[in-house]
Amino acid sequence: MSEEISKEEFSLFELNAIVKNAIKTCFPNRYWIRAELSEVRENYSGHCYVEFVEKDKRTNQIIAKARGQIWANRWLLMRSYFESQTGVRFERGINVLVEVSVEFHELYGYSLTINDIDPDYTIGDMAKLRNEIIARLQNEGILEMNKELEMPEVVNRIAVISSATAAGYEDFMNQLDNNEQKFIFYTALFPAIMQGANVEKSIISALDRIYANIELFDVVVIIRGGGATSELNSFNSYDLALNITQFPIPVIVGIGHERDETVLDVVAHTRVKTPTAAAEFLISNNQIQEDILTDIEISIRNRVSFLIENEQKKLRSFSEKIPLIVNNRLLEEKNIIQGLSSDIKFISQSRINNEKNKLDNLNNSVANLVNRRITYEKNRLNIQGSRIPNLISNKLQTQNLKLSYVEERIKNAINIRMSREVEKLENMTKIVALASPENILKKGYSMTLKNGKVMKDVSDLNKGDKIMTVFENGSVESVVKNIDTEKLF
């Protein structure tokens, strides 16, 4: 393109003025923006100049930046309002939500004028940060580690972390030194910066120094008093909290504020509001021990006197009671024996009665049985008796009949026998007549006698014997001449 075009030229100011106008036209309103303060400074005329940045959440790289200002007339009010509401200083490092108008100045360029601020956002942001630290400590399992330490029974060796010049430190020391009970406390101050950007490092360094002499201390007390309430954000520090949780003796915190707890308050073994309260806590801790000792002392004393009195009482009561007890016992035994003897009497009497009754009953039963039997037998006899006459007469009749029959038979038999015997006798008489010695002698036979006796056996006779031979018509005497034993017949 060779044709010349007339150039429209501007001076820098002119261009900047156009930009200024354009911005004014394009951004007529006020806008609420979220940003981090990367710089805050107040100049001699009372205006406040800041720098806003926005960082990439992941990489933490700055991705936007802008200057800003709060004019002096607003700055005074806004600052005290913000700091009283949030408890933090309006300073670099905090996140804010501010209402801005977009400005462009020919000389100073792009900037944001702050008209208003929302402290709630910063409060929320801080709470979020604080909660994140607490959650992290919780996840790491160390949040409660210092809390779990046992408070020694006597606490009087105290490492104090404080600013040496702070009013709070003075309050703390006065309170301890003037305790009414005159408890002994030993303190060692480990100075630290308690406000501003270096709080965290300063406290951690003090803790390190205490740790080097840890055996000399019972507790650590971190106090801060009289400073602005806007410093508290420094105590929402992960590194500081980590140091506290890992510390081997209890850490007591009294950093002088009434609002939400900082992370430091959360991780400390004991949290009180003010340095004075920290001193009171230590005194009351010893008072508890004092009370325990007093209780022990009283209970030992009471118990010992009680035991002694009790023993004395026991001994007295033994000496009083023993005769009574013996007497009572004797009486009791006597009663028992009496009771037993009357029991025995009664029991034996009733036993006798019982047996008597039994016997009576048996007696009665036997008598009844006998009577009954007698009656029975009587009846039977009666029955039998009544039958006897009949039986007898029957028997008699029968016997009579039998007798008459027998009589008849006997008569007959006798007659038969008689006639038979008569016949026999007659025969016998005949036989006898035939067999008589006269008849026999008649027939020729003779009878030999020796010494008057009939001789039937030749062996009864000896040679020389005188014998008489009898005949039917006489007898002869002879002497035995010879004996012949030979039979004739």
Next chain:
Amino acid sequence: MAKIKEKSYDEAVSELEEIVTKLQSNDCEIDKLREYTARSVELLRLCKEKLYKTDEELKKLLEEIE
């Protein structure tokens, strides 16, 4: 280092509590009352010293740290 006593405060209090328990038990031997009492007086003295009596040696050590 602080002067080492024979017994720590905690041990002394524990022993005192044991003595109280023994005294309160039903089979506390009367013959031992004197022994218990003497021991508890000694222990109480030791404990109270920790609460009330200045340990100069410890004080000196602490001043040296500061």
